Amino acid sequence: MMTIVSENSRSYIEDVKKLAEIFAGRANQVDEEATFPYENFEEIKESGLLSLTVPKEYGGSGINLVEFLQVQQQLAKGDGPTALSLGWQLGVILEQAENRNWSKANFEKVSRLIVEEKALINLAQTEKATGSPSRGGIPTTIAKKEQNGWRINGAKSFTSMAVALDYSIVTVDVNQTGTKGYVLIDHSLPGVKVKETWDSISMRATKSDDLILENVFVSEDALLFEETPQKPFPKGWYLQIPAVYLGIAEAARDYAIEFASNFQPITLPHPIKEVPEVRRKIGEIELELVKAREVLYGVATKWVEQPENRSQLGAELQAAKHIVTNSANTIVDLAMRIVGARSLSAKNPLQRHFRDVRAGLHNPPTDDAIVYNLAKNVLDS
Secondary structure, eight states: OOOSSOHHHHHHHHHHHHHHHHHHHHHHHHHHHTOOOHHHHHHHHHHTGGGTTSOGGGTSOOOOHHHHHHHHHHHHHHOHHHHHHHHHHHHHHHHHHHHOOSOHHHHHHHHHHHHHHOOOEEEEOOBTTTBOGGGOOOOSOEEEEETTEEEEEEEEEEETTGGGOSEEEEEEEETTSSOEEEEEEETTSTTEEEEOOOOOSSSGGGOOEEEEEEEEEEEGGGEEEEEOOOSOOOOGGGGHHHHHHHHHHHHHHHHHHHHHHHOOOTTOSSOGGGSHHHHHHHHHHHHHHHHHHHHHHHHHHHHHHOGGGGGGOHHHHHHHHHHHHHHHHHHHHHHHHHHGGGGGSTTSHHHHHHHHHHGGGTSSSOHHHHHHHHHHHHHOO
């Protein structure tokens, strides 16, 4: 049986916990100002976390899905937007490390950018016209072949970290043939622009703005991969989404427990942790945490231990996203009920956790899509 958590992972998990504590101290400010957490990412780069999922053969740590989720969960306890943003880069590289469907040269090129240049990279897929890529639409962004390269025109929405990215991996319609391609775009090229459209009340510091590509010319080898039409293959790394929201919920739970252990109104001879209703709510929080952790890591462990069965795990991956994100929302709600009106103060972290954790319900696949897919699997098989 494969070792799920490697020995080397234990050392960087401690580093991640230390970073999370630092990020927690900045979280309120970057949320209030809706600014990108540049300081956080400078420290992430210095710590080597950008290359965690890069294979060891290219100078990275080569961590697996379970280890990746542990990193995301811990970082999110400090700052959810930072964790979610980092997770897009780590996840895209993890997928390639598992599947190797790019050419060896292209994967090595991107890996070297991360390891040697500490490049910040995201996968830009979502478009206003087609919605989430999980819905299966062909991109309206076009890559037109020209002599010695490709001419790219289009726009992407919800591009996390857009203002800070060094590169994007952009999905395109190759020569308007209906074939989806993945093109590496250097953000220093002429025609690459960021339109600051991100006005969400949740995950404000992800700065998920629009990426605009106007007559951007890239070299021929910038086309990393062309996707052949096939039945969608499950993406285990998307579990980073519920892992992040679970981390946010744990931060809310910790705050509520500390508050209940120390707050003693003059009407009581003891802190409110002794009040039966408060104890019941804390018990409900613990039940939700057990459920969420077991489901999340149970499915992730299957992904790591049984690679031959990954094509069959789609329903379980979706169910895990549904269960964990909904549990996370329940936990934050219960934490706020324990703390009471103080949780609505602008300076109280619980109101931020409440806003941030709501975003998990809208990250694809959404609850309705998951439920209908689960029904389809048993009714139409």
